[in-house]
Amino acid sequence: MDVVYSELHALQNGAYELIGGQLQPPVEKPERAETIRAAVEAAGFGPLLSPESFPDDTITRVHTPEFVAFLSTAWDRWVEAHGPYDALPLNWPVRTFRQKIPEAIDGLLSYYSLDAGTPITAGTWKAARTAVDVALTGARLIQDGKRHAFALCRPPGHHAAADLYGGYCFLNNAAIAAQYLRDNGAAKVAVLDVDYHHGNGTQAIFYDRADVFFASVHADPLQEYPFFLGYADETGTGAGEGCNANYPLRWGTGWETGYADALDDACRRIHGWGAEAVVVSLGVDTFEQDPISQFKLTTPDYTRMGERIARLGLPTLFVMEGGYDVAALGDNVVNTLTGYLN
Numbered sequence: 325m326d327v328v329y330s331e332l333h334a335l336q337n338g339a340y341e342l343i344g345g346q347l348q349p350p351v352e353k354p355e356r357a358e359t360i361r362a363a364v365e366a367a368g369f370g371p372l373l374s375p376e377s378f379p380d381d382t383i384t385r386v387h388t389p390e391f392v393a394f395l396s397t398a399w400d401r402w403v404e405a406h407g408p409y410d411a412l413p414l415n416w417p418v419r420t421f422r423q424k425i426p427e428a429i430d431g432l433l434s435y436y437s438l439d440a441g442t443p444i445t446a447g448t449w450k451a452a453r454t455a456v457d458v459a460l461t462g463a464r465l466i467q468d469g470k471r472h473a474f475a476l477c478r479p480p481g482h483h484a485a486a487d488l489y490g491g492y493c494f495l496n497n498a499a500i501a502a503q504y505l506r507d508n509g510a511a512k513v514a515v516l517d518v519d520y521h522h523g524n525g526t527q528a529i530f531y532d533r534a535d536v537f538f539a540s541v542h543a544d545p546l547q548e549y550p551f552f553l554g555y556a557d558e559t560g561t562g563a564g565e566g567c568n569a570n571y572p573l574r575w576g577t578g579w580e581t582g583y584a585d586a587l588d589d590a591c592r593r594i595h596g597w598g599a600e601a602v603v604v605s606l607g608v609d610t611f612e613q614d615p616i617s618q619f620k621l622t623t624p625d626y627t628r629m630g631e632r633i634a635r636l637g638l639p640t641l642f643v644m645e646g647g648y649d650v651a652a653l654g655d656n657v658v659n660t661l662t663g664y665l666n
């Protein structure tokens with residue numbers, strides 16, 4: 325299986341993250357992508373391809389031009405206001421507030437973000453923009469006739485909506501890849517999101533559309549981040565009614581205790597809907613030892629996951645999302661891809 329990777333991911337390198345009230349080193353760190361790259365190479369996957377450059381209009385098919393302009397200039401504006409420290413928002417336009425776009429950089433961060441866990445740093449734009457090229461290079465491989473590819477994206481993307489960043493995500497790599505497949509020949513594309521967290525950004529981007537089916541298996545938003553989207557009664561709207569399927573699962577869920585059944589149902593829905601290609605938002609933060617998660621999948625379970633995805637029988641683009649136990653990240657990703665291939 326071809327693997328697309330760029331070392332420029334390392335330009336996203338936040339200084340700290342507030343977890344449980346404590347400032348800690350970010351769990352979304354460069355070592356993640358490096359350990360996955362080393363593991364897929366050691367497992368004989370390849371070749372390792374560098375991304376091609378795609379134009380910005382592939383991004384604005386999914387994100388608003390205003391949001392892209394904000395992201396690409398936020399660091400410089402922040403440094404001018406505060407100095408070379410991680411750019412973070414501190415308040416949000418929640419209930420009772422107006423949705424006006426402010427002028428000051430602090431207000432813009434607040435307007436365009438959904439959490440304070442996603443630092444914009446000196447290299448964020450370059451890293452996020454390159455991750456889009458990584459995903460699109462994988463999508464082009466599929467469009468050119470390959471049955472499968474792995475886009476080793478970092479930073480991840482599935483929490484980013486048309487004009488929102490957060491959850492360690494800036495640009496929605498998987499959604500941009502799905503849109504690219506739509507714009508280049510595939511009439512119906514599915515996104516299967518197996519990250520531990522609900523893919524709120526991808527869902528929102530495609531929620532009113534009948535040409536992209538979104539299915540997500542994730543921790544119950546009653547218990548887990550992002551809390552305010554990902555419930556089972558979110559089924560799509562307008563033309564997109566019936567094209568969204570959420571499988572919220574309780575903390576403690578394991579492969580045999582709910583996960584496999586949910587994944588199987590999600591795959592059945594995608595198959596029944598008639599998808600021509602599938603983009604898999606591959607998060608392995610469902611792992612039992614993941615530092616921020618509460619599911620109980622084991623390393624061998626990822627082989628089963630790959631096997632189930634393969635039974636869809638569809639051209640498949642894997643796009644890396646979350647997964648934070650660096651010690652097991654490589655094995656869990658390799659098992660997913662190996663299970664898929666065998």
Ligand code: SP5
Pocket residue numbers: 343344441480481482483491492493519521549607609615616617645646647
């Ligand atoms: C792509 C992705 O997986 N993004 C996830 C963003 C989650 N950010 C919020 C983390 C909240 C962690 N709560 C941890 C409790 C640890 N004991």
Ligand code: ZN
Pocket residue numbers: 519520521607609645646647
């Ligand atoms: Zn996640």
